[in-house]
Amino acid sequence: MDRRKFIKTTCSACVPASLLSSFVLNACTPTQYITGQLDKDGLIVNKDQFKIGDKGSFASFIVVRNENLLFPICIYRFNESDYSAIWLKCAHMGAEVNVVGDTLQCPAHGSEYNNRGVVTNGPAVSNLRTFPVVVRQNDLFIDLRKQS
């Protein structure tokens, strides 16, 4: 194989590999699990739970697992004032959905959702349940009485 053909062949193979490694690294970020604080109307989570180290970095999501909740709730942080809170119960047949970076995947039949809970791949035909998130100084209040 001549040099030009070799470079053309190997570089076209490298681009998908670099994209794949980026996806894998994002998907493999350790998940932060917390219990949060339940009150009669909802869930309270301290915003500091998103902090990573002391260099001003933030996790893109955390997962609330609380024995008083039937399913976990994933909270995505988009910026200081924009969050989504998603009930991790699949809209298809109710299996627990897994968080894989910015994608939510159901292990039962393969439905997928984005980080706003919107279905992106069936067999589910409806979105995941989401809750309003109110930013209160250094806390988030997830209103479990309502659906956003």
Ligand code: FES
């Ligand atoms: S229960 Fe989730 S895809 Fe079927």
